[in-house]
Amino acid sequence: MKLKSSKRSNSGFLISFEGGEGGGKSTQIRHLVKYFTDHNIPVVLTLEPGGTKIGSKIRKILLDPKNTEISHRAELLLYLADRAQHVEECILPALKAGKVVISDRYADSSNVYQGICRKLGLEWTMALNDYATDGLYPNIAIILDIPEKIGLARVQQRILTQKFNHKSSNAQLDRMENEKVAFHKKVRQGFLLLSKKYPKRIQVINAALSEEEVKSAIQKLIRNRIQKMKGQSLWKKLEQ
Ligand SMILES: Nc1ncnc2c1ncn2[C@@H]1O[C@H](COP(=O)(O)OP(=O)(O)OP(=O)(O)O)[C@@H](O)[C@H]1O
Ligand SMILES: [Mg+2]
Numbered sequence: 717m718k719l720k721s722s723k724r725s726n727s728g729f730l731i732s733f734e735g736g737e738g739g740g741k742s743t744q745i746r747h748l749v750k751y752f753t754d755h756n757i758p759v760v761l762t763l764e765p766g767g768t769k770i771g772s773k774i775r776k777i778l779l780d781p782k783n784t785e786i787s788h789r790a791e792l793l794l795y796l797a798d799r800a801q802h803v804e805e806c807i808l809p810a811l812k813a814g815k816v817v818i819s820d821r822y823a824d825s826s827n828v829y830q831g832i833c834r835k836l837g838l839e840w841t842m843a844l845n846d847y848a849t850d851g852l853y854p855n856i857a858i859i860l861d862i863p864e865k866i867g868l869a870r871v872q873q874r875i876l877t878q879k880f881n882h883k884s885s886n887a888q889l890d891r892m893e894n895e896k897v898a899f900h901k902k903v904r905q906g907f908l909l910l911s912k913k914y915p916k917r918i919q920v921i922n923a924a925l926s927e928e929e930v931k932s933a934i935q936k937l938i939r940n941r942i943q944k945m946k947g948q949s950l951w952k953k954l955e956q
Contacts, residue, residue: 728811
């Protein structure tokens with residue numbers, strides 16, 4: 717069945733950060749939020765799963781290391797339920813108010829983790845993403861690409877640091893992070909494959925570089941993309 721998707725008109729700008737674990741999504745999102753705020757551009761930072769009250773309940777189910785019995789289809793549908801609520805309650809209202817929205821993961825994560833890695837099929841995840849988002853896709857999806865072993869080592873290091881600082885004494889790997897290295901290798905290949913399929917919408921950044929270098933590369937990418945939307949008030953503010 718071919719699903720009909722409606723492109724919703726809005727004056728905002730949606731950015732998603734994607735990629736495997738430990739690529740530096742949270743780190744770089746913090747930098748980008750500051751970049752927009754410094755230019756007086758209203759920005760909303762959100763995440764998947766868990767960007768809404770209902771979503772945070774779904775997140776608990778999805779990431780609980782004890783929930784080993786979730787079927788692949790149930791897993792996909794839980795992510796999609798979270799996304800549908802997220803678009804309706806959080807993302808779309810902010811875009812309609814002309815804000816920049818940055819989401820830590822969005823539709824492409826389902827395409828890669830469930831469609832490719834869990835082998836549910838890209839045709840299914842893409843059609844179901846169309847349905848869940850009502851056709852709302854990011855102006856730009858940024859993939860922080862990193863060799864899986866480096867990404868996982870960074871996550872392990874982050875957990876050790878958190879434990880050391882007693883910030884979170886029970887910090888541990890979540891259900892997705894617990895997957896084997898081979899799975900994370902497939903995740904990386906999946907994102908790269910998707911970026912080749914949609915080279916305009918999806919941009920790859922080398923996340924193995926230093927934090928500062930990655931930060932500059934992202935800013936350059938965003939400026940270029942926003943500049944192309946000349947006449948937009950967003951670009952005028954970035955130019956200031
Ligand atoms: N460019 C970088 N070079 C070295 N270390 C980095 C870099 N970027 C982030 N880190 C560190 O790597 C760890 C993981 O980064 P971060 O939490 O931002 O990744 P993430 O993609 O959000 O991970 P997750 O998938 O678990 O949410 C953190 O301890 C962070 O300080
Ligand atoms: Mg993160």
